[in-house]
Amino acid sequence: MVIAPHPDDAEIGCGGTVAKWLAEGWEVVDVICTNGDKGSRDLAMTSERLAAIRENEQLKAAETLGVTKVVWLGHPDGGLEDTPDFRGELVRLIRLYRPDAVFTTDPYRRAPYLHRDHRITGTVTLDAVFPYSRDHLFYPEHLAEGLLPHRVREVYLWGSDNLDTFVNITETFDLKIAALRCHASQMGENPGSDFGQRWRERAAQLGQSQGLGLAEAFRRIQFRV
Secondary structure, three states: OEEEOOOOHHHHHHHHHHHHHHHOOOOOEEEEEEOOOOOOOOOOOOHHHHHHHHHHHHHHHHHHHOOOEEEEEEEOOOOOOOOHHHHHHHHHHHHHHOOOEEEEEOOOOOOOOOOHHHHHHHHHHHHHHHHHOOOOOOOOHHHHOOOOOOOOOEEEEEOOOOOOEEEEOOOOHHHHHHHHHOOHHHHOOOOOOOHHHHHHHHHHHHHHOOOOOOEEEEEEEEOOO
């Protein structure tokens, strides 16, 4: 399960890894927490039109990678809060889809750029994974739906300052770039010939540190309780 703050974050954070895991036979569900209705510099753009554009872009990107299930929570861009209701939405999805692994953004990143929605998504996702999804007395109303507690085995955090897990995406790098190009409202209608090269250089830098080709990197948390 990939839990992303906005449309495009899943492909930026772990698109190559998702494509690789899908090729190996895993099933993947994308959870998009907001509709991305604020991310535009076009003064003529409206939130309603942008949300529709970004939903279409996300569906195309997911299809490009091979993801067949996208769940939309529909929160407004910039409107995520660490609340019991938002946490309960994620707990319910975890209990419904019962993922072995969850990917999300690292809320503890110290870099200058970190969107508030990213911090909230990462924090609430980690709480939803442990202990809320595990213990049946949290959100007991889920039992009435037939949703049993679930223990996620591991979480992969992208954008971390403390990377410890590197995934070779050499064979799926081109799919990642193709998926990113689907997000034209964010990447630009004509992002230029150097668009893929910039991403390749970053992936090569990550891979070189581990003797790999092109790589994505994460901070991995394993749960044994």
